[in-house]
Amino acid sequence: MQRLGTGIGWRPEIADAVEHMPGVDWVEAVAENVCPGHLPPSLERLRARGVTVVPHGVxxxxxxxxxxxxxxLSALAERAEVLGSPLVTEHIAFVRAGGPLTASPALEAGHLLPVPRTRDALDVLCENVRIAQDALPVPLAVENIAALISWPGEEMTEGQFLYELADRTGVRLLIDVANLHTNHVNRGEDPAKALAELPLEAIAYVHVAGGFARDGVWHDSHAHPVPRPVLDILTDLASRISPPGVLLERDENFPEPAELERELAAIRGALEEGARARTAAPAAVAGAATDSAGRSSCAPVAVPAARASADSAAEAAGSSVTVSPAPASGHARQRLALAQAALLSALVAGTPVPEGFDRARLGVQARALAGKRADVVARVAPELPRILGAGYRPSFLAYAQRHPMTGGYRRDALDFAEQLLLAGRPQEARSRRELREWWLERSGAAPRPRSRMARARRVLLRR
Structure with a gap:
């Protein structure tokens, strides 16, 4: 597995700082924000210097x-090839639900949501990962995500879920230690136990990021300094294995370059502290801490049932043949589809909370999704907060309560502006005229509206 070193998330807002930052061995770029035919000059210069660029899908x-x-998948593969990347990464999450499998409207979450740690979800995830692996020109690594909510009736811990995923598919893991901290605060999960259960030899690299506490939960914001508990988890991980790469994520609220450099120095310090603990351990302890594959066994690890049964069958046959699991059944996909659609609809469309979920915590998650949606629309269409001023955010949040996202953030921005204009807002004539001109310029040629009312609304806006 390629050694990456210490890196930082490349973002346009800090592109110049990243280029001139000492000790940056590699960078990660959000795949959806990279146009293969028009790479940002900063990324071109980094690549020319031999800096590895990894596309990170969301x-x-x-x-x-x-x-x-x-x-x-084709777009992600194209970005990997254009950037000459050694691997690509994505998330163990769902971001949309509904549609044909549930005979319900398709909905977009606008952010990453956790999958239930159940056999159905694992079977579906394994098949989806294999499909992605077959379509990509380089290895795939998948990331554990931060969560505000827990699914009822889960059958595995996070470590067991990731262990079996890697075991059944051979996929590599991108371990986010900030997300382990988030899940510790929000779901009571022990980061040390998760690390002890992971197949550490499958780790491709590690994410480190900051967050903040609000509404009684920890929010993985990527907009705040890395807290000490996250660095402590990184040290714990480094005491078990030398990670091939570690990367600092920052997506907004960017500090001065000197502050980013201090955070990178703190990350290096945490890694060094872990390495000292790893090398100082007596040989007997070190031997007990890892098996022949290098996997941590500091705590008892339950061998997944599917793995145990496959191993037993192979032993009985006197063979070392790997047993390939069958594809996920259509029933498993449909059960998962119905569960995810019910949850997402409760979060973004105000439908009843599914049985077994914490109603208060779902309210926190719903507010977080709406806030994230408002933030991203503001970045995609920066003219909107400029035109609307202080009224942008409350207006957008009110709009989001009544209008779930169905077509991505750019469509969301246009629909938001359209709804404001139809309501005769903003009240100030100059701002309303500017918003109307912005909407007309970007709405372009649109498919024929499906209803008479929709046609009338569009005619009204174009007058």
């Missing part, structure tokens, strides 16, 4: 009930 939805979209 919209594939490998944990969703549907099979991965071939067009999204």
């Amino acid at each position: 919209s594939l939805g490998l944990g969703g009930a549907d099979r991965p979209d071939p067009a999204r």
Whole structure:
């Protein structure tokens, strides 16, 4: 596995700082924000210097009930090839639900949501990961995500879920220690236990990020300094294995370059502290801490049932043949689809909370999704907060309560502006005229509206 070293997330807002930052061995770029035919000059210069660039996808939805979209897979593969990347990464999450499998409207979450740690979800995820692996020109690594909510009736811990995923598919893991901290605060999960259960030899690299506490939960914001508990988890991980790479994520609220450099120095310090603990351990302890594959066994690890049965069958046959699991059944996909659609609809469309979920915590998650949606629309369409001023955020949050996202953030921005204009807002004539001009310029040629009312609304807006 390639040694990456210490890296930082490349973002346009800090591109110049990243280029001139000492000790940056590699960078990660959000795949959906990179246009293969028009790479940002900063990324071109970094590549010319031999700096590795890894595309990090956020919209594939490998944990969703549907099979991965071939067009999204093709786009991710194209970015890997253009950037000359040694691997690509995505998330163990679902980002959309509904549609044909549930005979219900398709909904977008606008953010990453956790999959239930059940056999159905694992079977579907494994098949989706294999489909993605077959479509990509380089290895795939998948990331554990932060969660505000817990699914009822889960059958595995996070470590067991990731262990079996890697075991059944051979996929590599991107371990986010900030997400382990988030899940410790929000779901009471022990980061040390998760690390002890992981197949550490499958780790491709590690994410480190900051967050903040609000509403009684920890929010993985990527917009705040890395807290000490996250660095402590990184040290624990480094005491078990030398990670091939570690990367600092920052997505907004960017500090001065000197502050980013201090955070990178703190990350290196945490790694060094872990390495000292790893090398100082007596030989007997070190031998007990890892098996022949290098996997941590500091705590008892339950061998997944599917793995145990496959191993037993192979032993009985006197063979070392790997047993390949069957594809996920259509019933498993449909059960998962119905569960995810019910949850997402409760979060973004105000439908009843599914049985077994914490109603208060779902309210926190719903507010977080709406806030994230408002933030991203503001970045995609920066003219909107400029035109609307202080009224942008409350107006958008009110709009989001009544209008679930169904077509991505750019469509969301246009629909938001359209709804404001139809309501005769903003009240100030100059701002309303500017918003109307912005909407007309970007709405372009649109398909014929499906209803007479929709046609009348569009005619009204174009007058």
